[in-house]
Amino acid sequence: MFDVDNLLRQAVELRASDIHLKAGQKPFMRQHSTLVELGDTEMTPEDVYAAIDTVLPDYMKEAYATQHEADFSHTVEGAGRFRVNAFKSQGLPALAFRHVKTKVPSFDDLNLPPALARIAGAQRGIVIISGATGSGKSTTLAAMLNYMNETERLRVITIEDPIEYLFPDKQCIISQREVGLDTLSFQAALKHILRQDPDVIVIGEMRDQVTFRTALAAAETGHLVLTTLHSSTAAVAVHRLLEFFPANEWDQVRLNIASNLLSVVCQRLLKGSQGGVVPAVEILINTPTVRKLLEKNRMEILPAAIETGVDDGMQTFNQSIYNLIKAGMISQEEGMTYATNPQALRMNLQGIFLDESRRILSTV
Secondary structure, X not given: OOOHHHHHHHHHHOOOOEEEEEOOOOOEEEEOOEEEEOOOOOOOHHHHHHHHHHHOOHHXXXXXXXXXXXXXXXXXXXXXXXXXXXXEEOOEEEEEEEEEOOOOOOHHHHOOOOHHHHHHOOOOEEEEEXXXXXXXXXXXXXXXXXXXXXXXXXXXXXXXXXXXXXXXXXXXXXXXXXXXXXEOOHHHHHHHHHHHOOOEEEEOOOOOHHHHHXXXXXXXXXXXXXXXXXOOOHHHHHHHHHOOOOHHHHHHHHHHHHHHEEEEEEEEEEEOOOOOEEEEEEEEEOOHHHHHHHHOOOHHHHHHHHHOOHHHOOEOHHHHHHHHHHOOOOOHHHHHHHOOOHHHHHHHHOOOOOOHHHHHHOOO
């Protein structure tokens, strides 16, 4: 029978971040953001079903049988924990594994900006970690929780689907709840969470109106809320929140965001010059200028506010990538590929810096 755990051990030894199993295809893994083959033999449907039978928890089997997809975690001795998604493609079974490192990373481990420590030390508000799939959102969120756990005495409750990093109690008391195992759904867990005396609430993913309204209610009553969201830039993340609601509610929701948002951190993972990956990080902080732009519905000017807010801890992707190139951490070619504005980045690298953003802000 196909030994999926042995395959996962091999992948971890080869420093894979993700492993993909699909009927009719060889196993693949992602190394340093690149997909490469993991084995020479095509997998049969029986092989993949055997793998699913090995890793799928009993409490998820009915859900997978009826819904044809399931999220859960799996632990392999000698390899560690994996976040797993079982699904079907054209009627055939498939599996996607994400390796979750045992050691919870620090900001220094991940080369994250110092501003994230200040954000993690805040008392209230909503913090959104955003980016595309595979951009390291969960890892950055874990680093922020790790920082809190080492520096403050807080009651932290997480709702995750599934749990990835495991946090031992250090300074904090941390209760991690997994959807399907500890609670029926995000909605069910969020319904009662404010009665559990949290200081910090971690919502694994901002998914809909219910999760966002709960985040707002918690922030308004003095809690810090951390969550993740799929978006390409920090400014786009605000639009994504509005899209949870009908258009006739956008004005009120936008005012709620202006009052309760603390920060949006958006990431892109780039290939490092010395191997591995390096995060480029865009940071939006809800300064008085940003709040004013949100209240006046001038969100198209948010990038300019970020660019001119360096003293407040903000930075654009272009500024982050510029610093990474100058530090020799990524190549100029790699930076150009991921820059939001490659032309402006090229000018910056030639020593040309325009003050267009300040001119734009002066018109508000």
